Amino acid sequence: MYNKGTIIPGLIIFVLFVTFPIWFNGLKAGTLPKPELPPGGEKKCVMPVEYMRANHMQLLNEWRDNVLRDDNRTVVTVEGKKYRKGLQMACMQCHSNKEKFCDNCHAYTAVKPYCWDCHLTPKEAALKEETH
């Protein structure tokens, strides 16, 4: 091999550089996020926890299409409590703190959903609350 002296150290430097985020954090993925459980003490979600953890985004899309396109606005009943399909109308009723619930994991996984460009978090809604 020609130029062994430069190529091999070069490769080593390159691999070290590319894997920098991994070894710099001590081969750990950081502290796992712990999303806040509903402050109101609700124990049961509309779907099992495992399903929600993996597929809440699909469920939200399904609900969106049900409500907006298929005119299917049937309420979801969980433990006798009725929820209208929707991020603001169902999810945030229990998970009332978006910063401590949604953002927790989304920040960890570097996901930036654009839900809140339009949807109001309970905190925002309370800023300029409509009083009848």
Place this chain on the structure above:
Amino acid sequence: MDKQRRKFLKIAGATALAGIGAPALVRLTSSTALASEHGAAVEGHAAEAAAHGAHVEAVPQGVRLGMVIDMRKITEQPELLDHAIAACNNAHNIPQFDNRKSEIKWIWKAPFENVFPGESSYHLAKKVEKTDFAVMCNHCDDPPCVRACPTQATFKVKENGIVAMDFHRCIGCRFCMAACPYGARSFNWEDPRPYIKKYNKDFPSRMRGVVEKCNFCGERLALGQEPACVEACKGTGAMVFGDLNDAKSEIRQVLDKEFTIQRNPSLGTKPSVFYIV
């Protein structure tokens, strides 16, 4: 050499023949299927043509929500319209801009000659001339905006005939705004949030770069409520809402009794909002 050329010419000739002959062969073998299809298409056209020739309107099917706006009542009590507009603004988190370019309108006021440009406004009755008309999306039976939308962000809900929007899908191309002959659509030129006076926490706001319009209060209808503007005029009969296809509905009673006009019916959009002037 000569032998090779001869062989080449033979192969080339055969290939050319096969290329030219193949479509004919395909047509011959599948002739029966094609013929029956063609026949059906002709029949369909004939039926359609007969319908057109006889000017037979298709029998209405399902629910088609519509509204009658009684301008006589609004002329008497112009504040009714203000209440209706305020109710809509509150229900749908509609921002209030000072400059007209950024304006977001779901239900708004306009003078007669703008609402009915096809009607003569020459020597118009004074009371009509001075009154602001209530204008909103007509929820057309044949909506041009829906045809223009490249992403199907706006569509007709088949269950109730509402021309609805899915803001998630809107890419802000504004084709629908160009297509709508009634100017019923508004574009969010700016972030609307700072200009929303009060939030209704059951409804989202919109973001910059999205088109919006009246949705006939689909979300309120689901709860068994009337549209916000209709509720604001409750008891006066200034706005009547209901199913145009149901002969027994309140709106049909009004339509059967009163002479009503629609906005620009000659366009063939079949508006579902009617006016008693």
